[in-house]
Amino acid sequence: MSPAYQAKFEGMNGTLRVRFAPSPTGLLHIGSARTALFNWLFARAHGGSYILRIEDTDKERSRKDYEQNILESFKWLGLDWDEGPEKQGLYGPYRQSERTALYKKYIEQLLDQDKAYRCFCTKEELEAQSREMESRGEAPRYRGTCSHLPQKQIETNIAGGKPFIIRLRMPNKKLTFEDMIRGKISFDMALTGDIAIAKGEEDPLWIFVVTIDDYEMKISHVIRAEEHLSNTPKQIVLQELLGFPIPFYAHLPMILAPDRAKLSKRHGATSIQEYKDAGYLPEAIINFIALLGWHPSGDKELFTLDELAKEFSIARVQKAGAVFNVKRLDWLNNHYLRKKTPSELAALALPFYEKTETLRRAADETYANSDGSDSFDAAYVEKALALATERAQKLADFPELTGFFFLVPPYEAKLLQWRAMQPEHVREQLSRIMRTLESIDNQSFTQDILAERVSGLYGADRGEILWPLRVALSGKQFSPGPFEIAEILGKDRVLKRIKQAIQKTMQ
RNA sequence: GCCGCCAUCGUCUAGCCUGGUCUAGGACACUGCCCUUUCACGGCAGGAACACCAGUUCGAAUCUGGUUGGCGGUACCA
Numbered sequence: 357m358s359p360a361y362q363a364k365f366e367g368m369n370g371t372l373r374v375r376f377a378p379s380p381t382g383l384l385h386i387g388s389a390r391t392a393l394f395n396w397l398f399a400r401a402h403g404g405s406y407i408l409r410i411e412d413t414d415k416e417r418s419r420k421d422y423e424q425n426i427l428e429s430f431k432w433l434g435l436d437w438d439e440g441p442e443k444q445g446l447y448g449p450y451r452q453s454e455r456t457a458l459y460k461k462y463i464e465q466l467l468d469q470d471k472a473y474r475c476f477c478t479k480e481e482l483e484a485q486s487r488e489m490e491s492r493g494e495a496p497r498y499r500g501t502c503s504h505l506p507q508k509q510i511e512t513n514i515a516g517g518k519p520f521i522i523r524l525r526m527p528n529k530k531l532t533f534e535d536m537i538r539g540k541i542s543f544d545m546a547l548t549g550d551i552a553i554a555k556g557e558e559d560p561l562w563i564f565v566v567t568i569d570d571y572e573m574k575i576s577h578v579i580r581a582e583e584h585l586s587n588t589p590k591q592i593v594l595q596e597l598l599g600f601p602i603p604f605y606a607h608l609p610m611i612l613a614p615d616r617a618k619l620s621k622r623h624g625a626t627s628i629q630e631y632k633d634a635g636y637l638p639e640a641i642i643n644f645i646a647l648l649g650w651h652p653s654g655d656k657e658l659f660t661l662d663e664l665a666k667e668f669s670i671a672r673v674q675k676a677g678a679v680f681n682v683k684r685l686d687w688l689n690n691h692y693l694r695k696k697t698p699s700e701l702a703a704l705a706l707p708f709y710e711k712t713e714t715l716r717r718a719a720d721e722t723y724a725n726s727d728g729s730d731s732f733d734a735a736y737v738e739k740a741l742a743l744a745t746e747r748a749q750k751l752a753d754f755p756e757l758t759g760f761f762f763l764v765p766p767y768e769a770k771l772l773q774w775r776a777m778q779p780e781h782v783r784e785q786l787s788r789i790m791r792t793l794e795s796i797d798n799q800s801f802t803q804d805i806l807a808e809r810v811s812g813l814y815g816a817d818r819g820e821i822l823w824p825l826r827v828a829l830s831g832k833q834f835s836p837g838p839f840e841i842a843e844i845l846g847k848d849r850v851l852k853r854i855k856q857a858i859q860k861t862m863q
Numbered sequence: 864g865c866c867g868c869c870a871u872c873g874u875c876u877a878g879c880c881u882g883g884u885c886u887a888g889g890a891c892a893c894u895g896c897c898c899u900u901u902c903a904c905g906g907c908a909g910g911a912a913c914a915c916c917a918g919u920u921c922g923a924a925u926c927u928g929g930u931u932g933g934c935g936g937u938a939c940c941a
Contacts, residue, residue, distance in 0.1 A: 379941050414940065479939070486937090495865040496937070521939050538868070547866060548937090555939050562941045586867060586936045607868085609934095614874080616933065644875095647890095651876055655889045674876080677934060681874045684891045694904095747903045774900065822900035834902035 372404030373576050376437075377566065379411040380423035383627035386680070387581065387611040387619060389433065390645040394608060395579045396435050397646070397668035407573055408440030410451040413565055418453070429628040433638045434661050439573075447573040452565055459560040462568055462598065463522060463553070471597045472553060474520040475502040476513050497549025498523065522557070523550040524594065531589045536577070536606035537673045543589040551590055567591045571600040579606040579670070582677075606670055609649045610677040619680055635708060635751030640689040648678040658691065686749040694745050698738035705741055705754040732762060739844045743836050760830045761844065764853060767831040769860040774823035782824050783861040788813055789825055790854050793847070801847045803839035810839075828857035 376392040378384065384392075399406040408430070412418035427441060439445030449455060466472035475498070486496035503525065505513075513520065526549060532542040553564035560568075570578060570591075585607045595602050613623040625631055631641055643659050651674070652667050659667070696704065744757035759765060772782045792809055813821050826838040829850060835841065842850045 377941095381941075411941065417940080475939090482939085490864060490937095493864055519939090535868095541867075543867070552939055559939085561939075566941090581935095582868070583935055584941095609869080612934080618934080647875060649875090653877070655877075657875095657890055676869050678876090679874055681891070684875065687891055744903095746905095817900085819900040824900090826900065830901095832902090836903080837900080 371574075371576060372399065372402050373407060373574055374399045374404060374579055375407040375409050375570070375573065375575050377409040377411050377569075378426050379414060379417075380419055380426060381414060381417040382422055383629045384426045384429040385626055386628060386631070386641075386645065387626075389429065389628050389641070390611060390648060391579070391581055391608055392430070392435060393433075393642065393645055394650070394668075394670075394673070396437075397665055398577065398579060398670055399438075400665035401668045404576070405438045405445075406436075407445070407447070407575070408437040408443075408450065409569060409573065410441060410453075411562065411565070412451055412453045413560065413562060415453075423451075425627075425629060429632075432632060433628065433642060452569065455565075455569070456558070456560075458572065459554075459565055459568055460557060463557055463560060463564075466524070466553075466597065467522070467557075470525075472522050472524050473503055473505075473550075474510060474514075475523045475550075475552070476505075476518050476520045477501055495547045497547060498551075500550060503550060520556065521552045522554040524553050524590075524597070526550050526590075526593060531592060533588060533592055533602070533605060535585075535588075536579075536604055536670050538585075538607060538675055541585070541588075543586070545589060545593065548590065553594070563587060563590055564594065567594045567598075567600070570603060571595070571598070575603055577604045577606065579608065582607045582610050606673070609674050611645075611648055612677045612679045614679055614681075616677070616679065623680075624682075635705075635753065636685065636689050637692045637704075637751075639692045640685060643692075644685045644688050648680065649674045658688075690746070690749055693748055693751075696745075698742040699734075701741050701745065702734070702738045705751045706737075708752050709755050736761075736844065743840055743844065747836075760832055760835065761841075764856070765831040767827065769863060771831075771833060772824045772827050772857055772861065774819045775817075777820060777824075779861045781820070783858055785813075785821055786824055786828060786854055786858050786861070789821065790851065790858070793842075793850060793854070796847070798847050801843060801850075803837075803843040806839045806842055824857070825854070828854045 374395045376388075376395045378388055378392075396406055398404070408427075410423055410426075412423070423441070430437070437443060439447065440450045444450075463472070467474075477498075481501075482498070485499055489496045503523070526545050528546045530542055530544050532540055535541050551563065552561055554560040569575075588605050588607075592602055594600075611619050613619045615623075617623075619626060625634065628641070632638075639660065642661055642664070646659060646664050646668075647657070650668070650672060652672065693701070740758045740761035741754055744754055747757055748754055769779065772786075773779070774782075777785075789810060792813060793806070796805065796809060810821060810825070811818075815821075822838055826835060826841070827833075829838055829841045829845060830836075845853070
């Protein structure tokens, strides 16, 4: 973007207005979320207003619960809006389904001025036409069959109840506009034909409605996905015909799946909701999608929302599509997981335990076995979860990672053997460890003291002590170190587990 | 098919506008080593890219043209 061009919107504080306009026909998509984020960042970076508009003109596919999901996902991500549903402003209502009178007014105006006309062609006729043009290697477009129908015939058709759509008279000219990200872009409007803007007078189509709303809501900058690039010249024609000012446009690169196709359901999770359910943190998702198609000039990779708002510049948005790399998201998620305090982590992770039957009890701070043999308080749970943080990619990983703190998983006696150890040797070592630990009092049961005392038992290969101990306590092939586990478990549970392990070696 | 957009490591990208400082930098991933009872963390090291062909220029990842490839759009969806 040229500096002169950039100067046009810098300093627009107060009058700069952007919008995010989702249609509630599904859960908020990760790609839409990025578009929403970039709009939000642009508004915050330039002191503008951020408008949320619900595009629910498609009555069959729009659903209220999807709208609710979009709003909830926004809140969860930390994106607020200045005007929109739940936040009325000067230019409401903010649902297109509530603005139909407005659209009708403009359709009538266009019809009166003969800038648009009624088209009575049937779908079948249109299809035949476009097939024919395609076979000749031409761009399929409307041929203008109804563009100059005699007034008499129009009236007869209307009186006869013949269905019609409304078409815009497309000027025969080349149209160039400047995209904030891509620079000058030209289209030949003669190739487009007269586009449909409404089904009848009551049922406006998306391209028309968007144009009207952007004007009525005084949107100064339209930042949207690249798939809308070819819609832009059509909207500009509409704006010219209606005498509207033309907003600035910016088209964001697509988010691609690893196979470089458009990210879709078959590639896995696509909605914010699914990522939330899988245990991703909003901070990680924001950081991740911000870097999909945008990058600051330096090497910094970690950003909070506020930092992004300070650094964001539309001039640094990428032109090429960006592949969605889950591994990178996982890494970021782990990073933000590690920033949580133990109590924050517990609050975040506990809901994920409810989904796993055997560990459900961990969710209950005051849980005790039916025989009263064990219980877990909040502090215990927090310490257990904190220990798993560096191994967890997602919140959903915690139950598996920390399960042994609440219930020793079943394991084979063979797992207790370090390298070539024989069962008798394992039993012997476990017994020695047992005697050593028994002599340590409850207050001294900390990882440092434990490590120091047990070190007296080490032979040439300390694995012969540490491995059986660790497996006895965790029942797992992979886990944190034995002393870290032991401190959290506490003396009683530790001795009990070692005893169980010794019994296992005798079976 | 037609129209439009795009093109630096496997991936996200810095550099490109304002040619030389680029034997192309960072991060994720990968490989090896160190730490280490295991896994993970951490530390160190390594492999890995300017799509291709012309042109301009003393000099091109950077500028121009073309080729190839990818993506998007081609609805009475949004």
